[in-house]
């Protein structure tokens with residue numbers, strides 16, 4: 311909450327104006343019963359028309375002032391709360407962007423989305439209500455009690471008796487409800503998560519005929535969300551009838567004792583009406599409080615979740631933070647020296663004691679069974695994770711000393727799972743480089759062996775891709791994301807199984823084009839055809855680098871490599887090794 315208040319500071323002027331105007335509105339409201347009591351006692355009871363006219367005029371004037379002040383107060387409160395929401399979203403988004411991959415993975419994506427959307431909206435809306443009503447409610451209650459005591463001390467005392475008990479009751483509800491609303495937000499996270507998985511995995515769900523099961527899973531989580539929302543709302547909703555009940559009892563007591571006081575001549579009708587009026591206003595304010603309680607409890611849970619994300623250490627090391635001056639990489643040599651790595655919160659390392667050296671412009675093929683650590687090795691080059699032991703050097707410098715922004719600027723990365731955005735093919739390729747020209751886009755598309763295919767599409771480079779590029783084949787999508795990586799003319803190119811959907815001829819043409827580009831290329835592959843011309847082949851097995859060398863060397867002295875080769879080319883294909 312403190313952190314949220316800190317962000318609201320920037321809009322202090324608007325917030326103060328909103329509160330000040332609300333106070334004007336409130337003052338008029340508190341004086342109204344007093345004026346009505348004057349009209350009754352000095353005007354109506356004494357049948358004095360000019361007194362009725364005078365005080366009624368003042369009453370109308372006051373009401374108009376309160377009306378104007380109320381509108382302006384809402385205007386300022388909306389400005390302050392919406393701006394706060396905008397700032398929170400921006401800060402939170404920036405924070406999430408600054409997370410290292412390891413820190414990012416600590417949060418579920420759906421939870422971060424809920425925090426950025428629902429939680430921020432909750433805080434924003436409650437801030438508006440807070441500026442308009444949070445202060446007004448206690449002030450109406452306290453003001454009404456004071457005014458009631460001023461009007462008639464004994465009758466006012468009755469009001470004084472009921473309010474503190476009600477106030478304590480409301481505080482108790484706030485505390486209980488906060489716990490329940492926290493659960494609601496957690497369950498909302500889960501529902502959003504399931505929804506996200508279902509939307510992205512739509513095709514898989516249909517092919518596996520899992521629609522009913524997935525619908526049932528969604529219904530189960532949605533039901534759990536409904537349950538916790540219902541219990542939280544039930545708790546806050548009992549507040550209103552309870553307050554009305556107690557306040558009505560209080561009003562009946564005021565009327566009863568009021569009539570006794572009038573008979574005894576120690577109170578006027580106007581004074582009793584004024585006390586009843588103040589009691590009604592107090593009841594109204596406390597009822598509004600029950601709504602505020604619900605909103606405030608929710609916002610408290612949301613504010614905690616936002617603060618948690620904002621307070622999370624982004625995971626960047628000090629060396630990287632101070633390395634901004636070191637600039638990007640230019641040559642593209644890569645060296646691993648006794649590198650070991652284990653994912654956070656896991657039992658065993660996924661890479662152990664890996665050492666190899668790659669000179670600028672060389673092509674490295676990484677080969678190994680599924681789960682052997684190939685992608686993890688790439689993630690270390692990308693510094694999405696940090697090695698636990700050993701050193702990784704790029705251009706001879708320890709990667710921990712390189713600024714990740716500059717490092718990523720010099721690296722082209724094509725992940726295993728292709729992600730294309732809604733927009734044109736041109737936009738998708740140009741995404742890799744600010745202000746890319748059409749010539750640059752075409753040049754990289756040619757190198758990625760996708761130019762001819764694009765030209766044949768009805769709108770060429772301006773063809774629109776649906777969400778995730780559903781109107782292209784897997785291989786075409788892979789090549790568009792390769793073009794996206796190539797347009798940056800990276801010093802190092804990382805292809806994580808990005809040629810799996812290409813036929814041998816297209817793949818060979820692509821590899822030749824990459825060779826001509828002279829960037830250092832790491833290529834994860836299952837196909838021996840891609841390793842034949844590589845300068846270095848890294849053969850991984852269960853996190854260990856069991857062999858390294860070029861095709862001829864591995865054919866000569868690595869039985870596993872020979873077996874993979876023979877399984878793909880047949881024994882008679884051994885002569886293929888001489889392609890180079």
Ligand SMILES: Nc1ncnc2c1ncn2[C@@H]1O[C@H](COP(=O)(O)OP(=O)(O)OP(=O)(O)O)[C@@H](O)[C@H]1O
Pocket residue numbers: 415653654656660678679680681682683684685686687726
């Ligand atoms: N984020 C992660 N957290 C924990 N363990 C992980 C994570 N990512 C991968 N692993 C584990 O690390 C090991 C190596 O995974 P990696 O993705 O590097 O293998 P791979 O050789 O690229 O496999 P594939 O060919 O199937 O893509 C696997 O056992 C995997 O379960």
